[in-house]
Amino acid sequence: MDRWQNINHVVVVGLGITGLSVVNHLRRLHPDVTIRVMDSRSAPPGADQLAESIELHTGSFEKQWLMQADLIVCNPGIALATPEIKQAMDKGIAVVGDIELFAWANDKPVIAITGSNGKSTVTDLTGEMAKAAGVRVGVGGNIGVPALDLLNQDADLYVLELSSFQLETTQSLKTKVSTFLNLSEDHMDRYQGMEDYACAKRRIFLHAEQVLVNREEKETYPTQGQHAVSTFGFDDKEFGMQKRDGQIWLMDHQKPIISVDDLRLVGKHNWSNALVACALLKLAGVDYRLALTCLRRYTGLSHRCQVVAEHGGVKWVNDSKATNVASTLAALSGLSLAGKLYLLVGGVGKGADFSELAQPLSTLDVQLCCFGRDGEAFMELHPSASYADSMDTILAQITPKLKDGDMVMLSPACASFDQFANFMARGVHFTQQAQRYSTQVS
Template sequence: MNKELQQSVTAQLANKRIVILGIGITGLSCARFLHRYKISFAVNDSRAMPISPGDFKHQFADNTLVLGHWDQALIAQADVLIVSPGIDIAESEIDKAISKHCDVIGDIELFCRLSDTPILAVTGSNGKSTVVSMLHYVGNDLGYCVQLGGNIGLPVLDQIDKVQADFIVLELSSFQLETVKSMKALAATVLNLSDDHLDRHKTLANYGAIKQSIYQNCTYAIFNCNDLATQPNAIYAQSSHLSFGIDPAQSGDFGLATVHDESYLMYGEQALCALAQLPLQGIHNALNYLAVLALGKSAGWDLNAMLASLMAFKGLAHRCEVIESNDGIRWVNDSKATNVGATLAAIEGLSPTLKGNKLILIAGGDGKGADFSPLSQALTQQVDYLITLGKDGRAIASLRADQQADKTTHVDSLSAAVALARTQAHLGDMVLLSPACASLDMFANYVERGVVFIKSVLMQKEGN
């Protein structure tokens, strides 16, 4: 056990009344961490049976577990409240019980208070998982010891007492950022901003402010110059600013430019790599590459070595993932596109690669109260046939122009959507599953939705 970490944990948490809210993946990792360092705690979850009480007692001995409701008396007594990201502390039963002296934190905040590992922090509405996975891959490929955590991979408190890393790459959701106060990232970025989670955050302005908090006390603030909502507010003026975007770059920034009739990644006026040579296609992925290069450059990583490494990174499952169907149709699984911005990025990023072939889009699900109107122009001008499904599918279909009604169909299942798409697609056409919605009205999660899509594509092909 790390003695220095033990001393720090004891100094900060010993003799405190600690309550963990939620016993999902994050809550369990918090419980394991506290138990490992002999810190007493209680757990409260409003669900009836997220964990077996017997299993909890076996793992965590004499610590307290309360299930089935929010225990306001327990919450009111807490000196430290460690909140899982999926729990909204503004919920009245929780909010009115929290003492004004209570320290409300999450696992990321606790990690930041206890660890001095340099942090490369990434948030945004879309592309986070791709960017952090690239960054993690490249850093380790260059010979650094780089951990990956946050909203992806192993929870941070399960990694904190492992071998000292050179860097940790954190993917941070708005839910996680709500309880982060002490992070001093080496480099931080907001990749983009679009409507998402407004059922919890209420307004886009509030959501944007939460995302911007990632810049607090960072050394390098890296923003998307084509999305003004990502540009650090004046309160974050202490950081050095770098940018990336689709336009030619200023000296010291990253962008795109045409060189000998080809689009290139650029660092200032230095041409780095032709987009056509990169494994992941589309303008949205070009921006992801630029963000990775800017973050890595801030960490002192060599640009040429990063470019060589990026050539071997093949992308993430369920994120613009090409299905090897061998039927001449380009089936693309973008099930991870759970909001409007992600789908818009996929359409606008992939359309230029079609070269005259059709784009057939499958979209719909639970929109979580999002405004779908930003999709209107892309649906009208770039989508040749639209297939919708799920709770909000018809709301998406309504954005299409009236004269396109004969090229818009609502179906009851994803397998039916795939079957219909097959009748509309010809050699060279693309069928894109990019729902712009969460999956929970029809599936357990976006992964299950993506798996069903892949199976439907492959099974129907075998049946033909």
């Protein structure tokens, strides 16, 4: 079936990196189609990169264009409930997203990954391990390279991170294996509740050959269709974990994969991410054992529980992206150290309640190091807590105390804009300081 047989006029709604990828894809594969672009922003990013022959409307949605379209390609950030989009849909005009266009054009196997947390790390790690196993792989989607731009690469496998927003407009994506990692409250301004949000994410299973779900979260299971279902979790079933001779091992159906002591990834949630990457590759027909060296060396995405320095038996971990309590709780989950944890917290608290951190902190050998505008709000959480005006002051104070087995972790549970431009700038600064101070550890 030629999906493009009666499509002559396409309207791309929303520019930016995704919109540009759609325009370039259409011009490359469907040069006879008339393309119009609209964006509600008055100066949308990417406007200067559009060909002069393509009409661009900015500052609002041009209703007449929408009603004249044969196909509307909507940016994921634009809800289908937007009145102008809904009116076009009610008229019978097809509304899709960039992932649906990818599905129409792609003939290679796909690993698709969604979830409220961890999907970027799983996507990146799965791609890195596939490369290490000798597979030509394209990695992108909601992370890094837009899916349509991946089609320009000479790949034999695609690994895609997909958001619920992208999945709303996707109905034809065939995958070798799809996974829904977990579900936690998010985007409630767009959805009618948690079930509505989960339903959008479960669209990742529509045409999946294999399905990987979280044993501990039934919301991640497909609710319709016939699927070959595999599961992962923290117990020792299927893809799981098991304690052997004092060490925790990632397990593949009772067969050990790797000890978590051999991973550079930090935290129980990251052990799960590593396990999922192995499971996805196996289900897609890739031998993950060819990539265990890659797994051992993998340090994570920038600013997400990333080991940025290691010297004298001390690890320095940049988790600057932890801008809320939930993210810091995830970083602390399952943390096991031979020595002391020096945890740096603080910044702009956004009115958050930090009390949830008290319980996990009580189980750790920790020095709580508080800084920044709202740093003093952490002081009651642990008897070890101390306050300093800046991260630099803290690092200068603690470095002489560091010993083999200790860890210095920046996981602030706060926004950064009291002292830094954004969480990336905060993470870069911590990394630079960590690499400087780590050499002073005896």
